[in-house]
Structures are given as structure tokens and as C-alpha cells.
Amino acid sequence: xxxxxxxxxxxxxxxxxxxxxxxxxxxxxxxxxxxxxxxxxxxxxxxxxxxxxxxxxxxxxxxxxxxxxxxxxxxxxxxxxxxxxxxxxxxxxxxxxxxxxxxxxxxxxxxxxxxxxxxxxxxxxxxxxxxxxxxxxxxxxxxxxxxxxxxxxxxxxxxxxxxxxxxxxxxxxxxxxxxxxxxxxxxxxxxxxxxxxxxxxxxxxxxxxxxxxxxxxxxxxxxxxxxxxxxxxxxxxxxxxxxxxxxxxxxxxxxxxxxxxxxxxxxxxxxxxxxxxxxxxxxxxxxxxxxxxxxxxxxxxxxxxxxxxxxxxxxxxxxxxxxxxxxxxxxxxxxxxxxxxxxxxxxxxxxxxxxxxxxxxxxxxxxxxxxxxxxxxxxxxxxxxxxxxxxxxxxxxxxxxxxxxxxxxxxxxxxxxxxxxxx
Amino acid sequence: xxxxxxxxxxxxxxxxxxxxxxxxxxxxxxxxxxxxxxxxxxxxxxxxxxxxxxxxxxxxxxxxxxxxxxxxxxxxxxxxxxxxxxxxxxxxxxxxxxxxxxxxxxxxxxxxxxxxxxxxxxxxxxxxxxxxxxxxxxxxxxxxxxxxxxxxxxxxxxxxxxxxxxxxxxxxxxxxxxxxxxxxxxxxxxxxxxxxxxxxxxxxxxxxxxxxxxxxxxxxxxxxxxxxxxxxxxxxxxxxxxxxxxxxxxxxxxxxxxxxxxxxxxxxxxxxxxxxxxxxxxxxxxxxxxxxxxxxxxxxxxxxxxxxxxxxxxxxxxxxxxxxxxxxxxxxxxxxxxxxxxxxxxxxxxxxxxxxxxxxxxxxxxxxxxxxxxxxxxxxxxxxxxxxxxxxxxxxxxxxxxxxxxxxxxxxxxxxxxxxxxxxxxxxxxxxxxxxxxxxxxxxxxxxxxxxxxxxxxxxxxxxxxxxxxxxx
Ligand SMILES: Cc1cc2nc3c(=O)[nH]c(=O)nc-3n(C[C@H](O)[C@H](O)[C@H](O)COP(=O)(O)OP(=O)(O)OC[C@H]3O[C@@H](n4cnc5c(N)ncnc54)[C@H](O)[C@@H]3O)c2cc1C
Ligand SMILES: Cc1cc2nc3c(=O)[nH]c(=O)nc-3n(C[C@H](O)[C@H](O)[C@H](O)COP(=O)(O)OP(=O)(O)OC[C@H]3O[C@@H](n4cnc5c(N)ncnc54)[C@H](O)[C@@H]3O)c2cc1C
Numbered sequence: 054x055x056x057x058x059x060x061x062x063x064x065x066x067x068x069x070x071x072x073x074x075x076x077x078x079x080x081x082x083x084x085x086x087x088x089x090x091x092x093x094x095x096x097x098x099x100x101x102x103x104x105x106x107x108x109x110x111x112x113x114x115x116x117x118x119x120x121x122x123x124x125x126x127x128x129x130x131x132x133x134x135x136x137x138x139x140x141x142x143x144x145x146x147x148x149x150x151x152x153x154x155x156x157x158x159x160x161x162x163x164x165x166x167x168x169x170x171x172x173x174x175x176x177x178x179x180x181x182x183x184x185x186x187x188x189x190x191x192x193x194x195x196x197x198x199x200x201x202x203x204x205x206x207x208x209x210x211x212x213x214x215x216x217x218x219x220x221x222x223x224x225x226x227x228x229x230x231x232x233x234x235x236x237x238x239x240x241x242x243x244x245x246x247x248x249x250x251x252x253x254x255x256x257x258x259x260x261x262x263x264x265x266x267x268x269x270x271x272x273x274x275x276x277x278x279x280x281x282x283x284x285x286x287x288x289x290x291x292x293x294x295x296x297x298x299x300x301x302x303x304x305x306x307x308x309x310x311x312x313x314x315x316x317x318x319x320x321x322x323x324x325x326x327x328x329x330x331x332x333x334x335x336x337x338x339x340x341x342x343x344x345x346x347x348x349x350x351x352x353x354x355x356x357x358x359x360x361x362x363x364x365x366x367x368x369x370x371x372x373x374x375x376x377x378x379x380x381x382x383x384x385x386x387x388x389x390x391x392x393x394x395x396x397x398x399x400x401x402x403x404x405x406x407x408x409x410x411x412x413x414x415x416x417x418x419x420x421x422x423x424x425x426x427x428x429x430x431x432x433x434x435x436x437x438x439x440x441x442x443x444x445x446x447x448x449x450x451x452x453x454x455x456x457x458x459x460x461x462x463x464x465x466x467x468x469x470x471x472x473x474x475x476x
Numbered sequence: 477x478x479x480x481x482x483x484x485x486x487x488x489x490x491x492x493x494x495x496x497x498x499x500x501x502x503x504x505x506x507x508x509x510x511x512x513x514x515x516x517x518x519x520x521x522x523x524x525x526x527x528x529x530x531x532x533x534x535x536x537x538x539x540x541x542x543x544x545x546x547x548x549x550x551x552x553x554x555x556x557x558x559x560x561x562x563x564x565x566x567x568x569x570x571x572x573x574x575x576x577x578x579x580x581x582x583x584x585x586x587x588x589x590x591x592x593x594x595x596x597x598x599x600x601x602x603x604x605x606x607x608x609x610x611x612x613x614x615x616x617x618x619x620x621x622x623x624x625x626x627x628x629x630x631x632x633x634x635x636x637x638x639x640x641x642x643x644x645x646x647x648x649x650x651x652x653x654x655x656x657x658x659x660x661x662x663x664x665x666x667x668x669x670x671x672x673x674x675x676x677x678x679x680x681x682x683x684x685x686x687x688x689x690x691x692x693x694x695x696x697x698x699x700x701x702x703x704x705x706x707x708x709x710x711x712x713x714x715x716x717x718x719x720x721x722x723x724x725x726x727x728x729x730x731x732x733x734x735x736x737x738x739x740x741x742x743x744x745x746x747x748x749x750x751x752x753x754x755x756x757x758x759x760x761x762x763x764x765x766x767x768x769x770x771x772x773x774x775x776x777x778x779x780x781x782x783x784x785x786x787x788x789x790x791x792x793x794x795x796x797x798x799x800x801x802x803x804x805x806x807x808x809x810x811x812x813x814x815x816x817x818x819x820x821x822x823x824x825x826x827x828x829x830x831x832x833x834x835x836x837x838x839x840x841x842x843x844x845x846x847x848x849x850x851x852x853x854x855x856x857x858x859x860x861x862x863x864x865x866x867x868x869x870x871x872x873x874x875x876x877x878x879x880x881x882x883x884x885x886x887x888x889x890x891x892x893x894x895x896x897x898x899x900x901x902x903x904x905x906x907x908x909x910x911x912x913x914x915x916x917x918x919x920x921x922x923x924x925x926x927x928x929x930x931x932x933x934x935x936x937x938x939x940x941x942x943x944x945x946x947x948x949x
Contacts, residue, residue, distance in 0.1 A: 175890075
């Protein structure tokens with residue numbers, strides 16, 4: 054491969070809410086040439102095809118509660134996805150960031166040098182700071198190891214929304230939605246907009262994750278998908294219920310929702326350390342990854358939060374990036390990893406900074422695999438307890454809860470990993 | 477070059493007096509396509525017909541994609557000979573046409589003392605099969621060459637020439653070259669009945685009758701049924717399902733070679749192998765079934781594979797799974813191919829092409845021409861076919877998205893549509909306009925890899941379908 058070699062001050066990979074917000078903030082702070090690369094033909098990220106409300110608006114701590122499915126009217130708060138995307142693009146461009154769409158970052162050619170492909174050719178771009186904002190995707194059927202036949206008619210929410218809202222494609226007549234998180238309700242709304250009858254929503258959880266309801270759609274809890282049937286077209290979804298009963302729901306469409314995984318390919322190709330819980334880059338409160346000068350923001354770090362939260366992280370990364378550009382960044386190294394014990398699933402950020410930097414809102418965000426009524430969270434290092442805190446509510450899978458960060462100063466920078474346990 | 481490719485409606489009449497093909501080949505899998513390509517080298521009117529809407533759409537699309545040396549074949553069998561010959565033919569053909577092949581080598585890993593003790597026997601068998609490059613290596617060398625192998629491996633038989641190949645480009649190359657050289661390809665054309673008379677055969681198909689002087693039966697899993705229509709009862713095909721799990725490309729650094737188990741009484745066993753697309757394959761299972769359509773995967777199958785995989789390369793299980801699929805081998809109860817010519821009938825049956833048919837395909841093609849000649853066909857002198865270059869789907873060879881000159885000439889090669897597999901608009905456009913275009917999004921995937929990656933369409937599914945539908949409303 055040959056290609057043009059260029060240099061910029063800040064290079065941002067991904068023009069979703071996080072990347073666009075970072076670009077807007079840094080360009081406005083006159084950080085030099087700030088360039089955002091987006092592989093899709095249009096910038097905006099996931100919100101481009103979320104034709105429902107619930108984007109932006111006031112940010113509450115339960116960041117994930119983006120959709121209150123009352124009727125088909127999604128959360129009256131905030132705006133629609135495409136609108137949110139347009140605003141993000143306009144803000145970045147108005148601030149002076151260079152936004153280039155249809156350009157894919159395909160790999161690394163140096164610690165802060167990326168290789169790109171676009172219709173205008175190949176490039177090698179070296180930046181003083183790189184921000185990864187590559188987002189997240191839903192796990193497809195294969196990654197969830199759902200057995201059975203492989204007929205057409207199997208979707209993730211992302212593909213469904215694009216098919217309906219961006220391409221106006223025919224979907225089918227009857228559908229089953231797997232998953233009852235907000236994104237599942239968004240899928241129900243999209244299916245209805247496409248004239249598809251939704252037979253049921255199913256979840257293997259015994260209690261619904263959230264008190265959300267899509268009216269007229271039965272919610273089957275404690276039901277595991279055991280297989281898909283059909284040849285030329287999907288004909289049904291086989292389920293096993295908690296009591297061992299098995300049934301098959303007849304349908305020609307199934308949408309597999311939720312179960313997000315960060316799009317961490319570029320991070321891994323750059324040998325950036327990942328957090329085993331989030332599967333995104335390990336990062337500290339200043340959004341620094343294990344590679345100096347490479348920062349990460351948005352759903353890449355913790356699939357998946359609200360768009361507004363991703364944008365907030367994008368704005369927050371500006372300060373540490375400016376420090377980097379000015380040469381006033383805190384010393385590298387010394388960060389301790391934060392590790393969680395099961396049934397806790399992950400914590401973010403998952404490194405402490407050497408300079409005691411605190412996460413946004415002075416809180417860490419956590420997820421759990423299991424329901425935990427009023428858990429006691431204990432933070433320790435080398436057997437030494439740093440903090441304990443009783444949660445007043447129930448922690449449920451698929452929804453974030455938080456841990457205060459005021460113990461960070463007590464972390465021994467020469468000690469081992471910091472453990473978080475739920476009792 | 478006039479290409480005759482039909483997919484619907486009554487079969488077009490032939491413009492010769494009798495309306496008769498010289499040869500009809502039933503089944504456009506890798507074997508039938510190889511036979512048709514071989515026939516295309518002669519001045520013959522040949523028809524290649526398949527029940528499916530695409531070539532290579534049955535067993536040939538769902539295998540482990542290994543170009544075997546034949547080191548472990550049953551010495552002296554027809555299969556052993558055709559695999560050995562086929563391997564050399566296909567390796568040379570791949571180099572000529574751009575079918576991706578990587579000579580990664582295989583290691584037959586011994587996990588216990590019994591298996592270790594079996595290695596010399598396997599090496600001797602390889603020698604009897606005319607393969608002389610294999611050698612036994614110890615635990616240390618094994619670990620140095622495969623650092624991610626699970627604990628407890630005692631040694632291995634090193635077979636340096638085992639290779640991996642693209643299973644989709646191979647039959648497509650054969651069929652493309654055949655139709656460009658004048659072979660008629662009729663898809664969606666199921667053979668329902670065959671009647672023989674003194675001059676040849678009349679095939680009753682789902683698209684009307686077709687006459688041919690000579691008949692080749694390469695119907696894969698259904699070869700026994702076609703054979704019975706001709707009055708034989710010599711073999712029965714029982715499908716032997718093989719389920720496979722494909723791991724993400726990020727797993728590729730974990731596996732350097734094709735990691736084979738030492739074969740035991742239960743058959744060849746489960747392997748871990750790289751693919752030319754840069755993924756890692758785990759499988760296949762071996763399940764005797766009676767349903768020739770049972771190409772689904774099962775929870776038990778996946779569980780078994782994950783158990784075996786965890787032993788072989790533990791780190792593999794932490795990687796994302798990109799695909800789960802199953803193929804059906806054509807088992808006939810005999811440890812060899814069932815290739816048989818019938819002089820009175822002007823007919824050759826190509827049955828029981830079990831688990832090595834991709835490797836042996838070109839040698840089977842040559843063998844079938846010899847058998848057709850033996851039953852009376854005069855093929856005349858062979859001529860060379862015009863050269864062919866296939867689009868490269870292999871990760872070890874230059875792909876369009878990295879080719880500055882190509883993009884400079886046409887920006888469509890710099891426009892990525894499928895991000896996970898880095899497939900460009902130019903490649904999709906080319907596939908849709910190719911000699912044998914795809915008739916489904918899956919067919920497009922086998923020609924370009926579009927929508928075949930880790931996100932399985934979360935990002936590009938709708939866009940790829942739009943491009944496909946634009947081309948064929
Ligand atoms: C179906 C669905 C419904 C949702 N509904 C809501 C809602 O109602 N309200 C709400 O607040 N949130 C909602 N969300 C969540 C919200 O969309 C995300 O939080 C937000 O989009 C995350 O922003 P991001 O910038 O981190 O990632 P993304 O929006 O995913 O953007 C990442 C961008 O990076 C690009 N990219 C990736 N790799 C490369 C590369 N190598 N080179 C160039 N570009 C690259 C991608 O193409 C993409 O455009 C929803 C999410 C989904 C999936
Ligand atoms: C799990 C698995 C792993 C394997 N691994 C390898 C490997 O690593 N290396 C290797 O060399 N080989 C391998 N093989 C074997 C190889 O895939 C097969 O030998 C080969 O694909 C057989 O090709 P075929 O053309 O005979 O059959 P098929 O590909 O099945 O083609 C037969 C065709 O006949 C058509 N047909 C059937 N009935 C009719 C009818 N009545 N009318 C019209 N058309 C009809 C079908 O539609 C089909 O297209 C493997 C096989 C399996 C299942």
C-alpha cells in the first residue's frame with residue numbers, strides 16, 4: 054500500500070455523538086487541525102437511524118433510561134435520533150472541525166498514525182492525539198450461539214432500523230423481538246412503523262429489566278431462545294420456558310436486541326489493552342488508554358449508554374487532550390486497574406489515573422449480570438478496604454448503577470489491582 | 477463469448493437439429509462444475525444443471541476448506557489417487573486464476589501416550605500415499621510453533637503441505653470458465669426423472685425436458701436418487717452432518733497451522749484451522765442423519781465443539797463468534813468414492829464424494845472425461861480455455877481497499893460498504909455484473925464476503941440488500 058502521508062493535531066475516529074462532541078469541543082478550543090473521520094457516507098452514528106425521540110435532553114444518572122415506551126411515543130424528553138445527529142454534525146462543523154465521511158480507518162502504521170481508505174485514495178495520518186470513538190454494535194445471532202437453520206428474516210435492531218428508516222425496505226409480516234431493554238422497545242416501534250405485527254417480546258430474565266411496556270405486545274419472561282426454524286424464510290422461534298416447557302412462536306422475522314459489544318477492532322489491532330468486563334479499551338477518568346496519546350470515548354468504552362452520555366464524554370475528553378497537546382499531561386503509568394468480582398459485570402472507567410483524576414459526576418458506572426437487591430459494594434486493594442457503600446435500590450442487568458469515587462486518593466499507586474465486590 | 481445462463485421459465489430449445497446436448501451434468505457443486513469445466517475444453521455441447529438458484533449452493537459451500545495432501549487417505553483407494561492428483565491440479569489452477577490458497581501446514585497433535593504412539597503409523601501411511609514430507613516433532617517444537625495450544629500436548633506429526641483454500645471461489649471459477657467456453661448453465665432446474673433410450677437420455681426437469689446423449693450424475697447428496705432413476709441400486713447416501721463454528725478475525729493470531737486431532741475409531745475428529753478469509757474455524761462434528769436437508773446447527777453440536785476447542789486452543793473461546801454453520805457429507809457406507817461408468821447406458825455416476833471433494837474436484841473432472849470416453853463419447857482433442865482471473869477474497873493477498881492504483885482508477889474501490897470484511901462498492905458492483913451473478917444476498921456474500929463478518933449486517937445489511945435489489949428488482 055502506498056498513500057499520502059499527512060499530519061494533524063487531533064484525529065478522531067468515528068463521527069457518532071461521542072466523536073462529534075469531542076471534535077466540536079476541541080475545535081472550539083483552537084486545538085489546531087481537528088479532523089473527524091467517519092466510514093459511513095453520512096455522519097451522526099447510531100442516532101441517524103433511530104427515528105424515535107429520547108435523544109439529548111436532561112441527563113439523569115440512570116443514563117440508560119432513554120425510552121419510556123408510553124404508547125409508540127418515545128420519551129417526550131429530548132429530540133429524535135436523526136435530529137440529534139444533525140445537531141451534532143452542525144456543531145462540530147461550525148466549531149471548525151474537519152469532518153470527512155466515507156473514510157475508513159483500516160489500521161495503524163505507528164503509535165499515533167492510522168491508515169485510511171476512502172474514494173480519494175489511501176492515506177497515512179499522524180496525529181499528536183488520537184481519539185477513538187468507534188461505538189458499539191449488537192451481537193448478532195451467530196455470536197449469541199443461537200442454533201437452528203439460517204433463513205433470511207433475522208435482524209439486529211441496527212440493521213432493522215436502517216432497513217426501515219434509511220432504505221424503506223420490506224421487512225415481513227409477523228415478528229418476535231428478543232430482549233426487553235429500551236432498544237428492544239425501539240425495535241418494536243420500528244417494526245410497527247414498517248407495518249409488521251409484533252407477536253411477542255421475549256427475555257430470558259425472570260423479571261423485566263425496566264418497567265417499560267410496549268402496549269399490546271406480550272412480554273414473555275424467563276424464556277430462552279433455543280433455535281430458529283425455516284428454510285427459504287424464517288418460520289419460527291423455538292423457546293424453552295423456565296418450567297422446562299418448550300414452545301415455538303410462529304413468525305417470519307426475529308429481531309435480536311441489546312447484548313451490545315464495543316466495536317473494539319481498531320483498538321485491538323493497535324494492541325491497546327482491553328478491559329475484560331467491558332470489552333472496550335481499559336481507560337482512566339481522563340479517557341486515556343494504555344497507549345500514550347490515544348484516548349477513547351463513547352460506547353466503545355461501555356456498550357451501551359445514552360447518546361447524550363456519549364456526547365458528554367466526548368466533551369470531557371477535550372481537557373486531557375488539550376493537556377497532551379500543551380505538554381502538561383500528567384505523567385504516564387501508575388494507573389491501577391479496577392476489577393470487579395462476579396456477579397458484577399464491569400466498571401467504567403476501569404483504571405485509576407496517576408493524578409487522582411475523578412470520573413464524570415465523581416462516580417464510576419457499573420453493571421451486573423444478576424439482579425442485586427440493595428447490594429453492599431466493597432472496594433479493596435491488597436486486602437485493604439478502601440470504601441464500602443450500600444446501594445439504596447436494586448441493581449438490575451442492562452441498567453447502570455454508580456459507585457462514589459471519593460476513595461480514589463487512597464489507592465496505592467504501587468499496589469495491585471483494585472477489586473470491587475458486591476455483598 | 478455468448479453465455480447461456482438461464483434461471484427461470486422453460487428450458488430454451490437447442491438450435492441444432494436434434495435439440496440434444498452431447499453431455500448433461502446434473503449438479504453444479506464443486507464436482508459437477510469441475511466436470512463441466514473439463515468438458516468445456518472439448519468441442520461438445522454441454523449442459524450443467526442444478527436444482528438450486530446458484531452454483532455450489534449445497535455441500536460445496538459448507539466445508540472446512542482444506543486443500544488436502546491426502547497423507548491420511550486409505551492407500552490404494554480411488555479417493556487417495558484423486559485427492560493426490562487433484563491437490564496438485566487445484567494448487568496450480570489456484571495460482572493461475574487467483575483463488576486464494578495458503579500453505580499453512582497441518583499439525584496432528586497427540587494429546588496422550590496412545591496418540592503419540594500412533595504418529596509413526598500415520599507417517600508411514602503418508603509415505604504409502606506418496607507423501608514424503610511429514611515428520612514427527614516433539615512437545616517443545618510443537619509449543620514453539622503453536623504457543624497458544626492448550627496444556628498437555630505431547631508431540632505432533634507435521635504435514636507442511638496441507639493448505640487452506642477459498643471454498644466459494646473454486647466452484648465459481650470452474651463454472652465461470654465453463655460457461656464462458658460455451659457450457660449452458662441452467663439453475664432452478666431440478667431433475668425429477670430420467671428415461672434412457674438408444675440415443676441417450678431424456679431428463680424431466682422442473683423446467684421441462686432436456687435431451688442429452690451422455691449423462692453425468694454429480695448430484696451430491698442426491699446422487700443415489702438419480703442413480704436409481706437409471707435403474708441401479710448400488711449405493712445409498714446418508715448425510716453425515718458437520719457443524720462448524722467460525723471465530724472472528726481477531727482470533728487469527730492464536731492459530732498458525734491446521735490443528736488436526738489424531739484420528740481414532742470415531743473418525744477424523746474436530747480440528748481448529750485458519751481460513752483464507754482470516755478467521756479461525758472449529759469443527760466439524762460428525763453426525764449420521766437421515767434428513768438430507770438438515771443443515772441446521774444444534775445446541776449439542778455447538779456445546780461439543782466448544783468443549784473440544786477449549787482443549788485445543790483455550791484462548792479461542794474468549795473470542796467472538798462470527799458464524800455457525802453445518803455441511804452434509806455424502807456418506808455411502810464405503811470408505812471410498814462411488815464413481816462408476818455404465819457402457820450400455822452412456823452414463824457416469826459420481827457418488828459418495830465424501831469429505832475430500834473440494835480437493836479432488838479437478839482430478840474427478842479428468843477421471844470422468846476418461847470414463848465418458850470409455851463408454852463411447854468421442855470428446856476430440858482438448859483445447860486450452862481462455863485465462864481467467866477471479867476476484868481475490870483472501871486476506872493474505874492484496875484486497876481492493878488497499879490498492880491505491882485501483883482506487884485511483886475507480887473510486888468505487890475506495891468506497892467501503894461492508895466494514896467488518898472491508899468489501900467495497902466496486903467489488904459488489906462487479907459481482908452483480910459477473911458472468912454468473914448471485915441470485916440472493918447469500919450468493920453475493922460468497923462472491924464478495926459482504927455481510928459475512930462479525931456484525932452480520934448490523935452496519936451494512938440494509939445497504940448490501942439495497943445494492944442487490946437494485947440490480948435484480
Ligand atoms: C437501536 C438503538 C437505539 C437507541 N436509542 C437511543 C435513544 O433513544 N436515546 C439515546 O440517548 N440513546 C439511544 N441509543 C444509544 C446511542 O445511539 C448511543 O449511545 C450513541 O450513538 C453512542 O455514540 P458513539 O459516538 O459512542 O457511537 P456510535 O453512534 O456508534 O458512532 C460510532 C461511529 O464510528 C464510526 N466508526 C467506527 N469505526 C470506524 C472506523 N474504523 N473508521 C471510521 N469510522 C468508524 C461508525 O461508523 C459510527 O458512525 C440507541 C442505540 C441503539 C443501537
Ligand atoms: C463438514 C464438511 C467438511 C468438509 N471439508 C472438506 C475439506 O476440508 N476439503 C475438501 O476437499 N473437502 C471437504 N469436504 C467435502 C466437500 O465439501 C465435498 O466433497 C464436495 O463439496 C462435494 O461436492 P459435490 O459437487 O459432489 O456436491 P454438492 O456441492 O452437494 O453439489 C451437488 C449439487 O447437485 C444438485 N442437485 C442435487 N439433486 C439434484 C437434482 N435432482 N436435480 C438437479 N440438481 C440436483 C444440488 O443442488 C447441488 O448443488 C467437506 C464436507 C463437509 C460436509
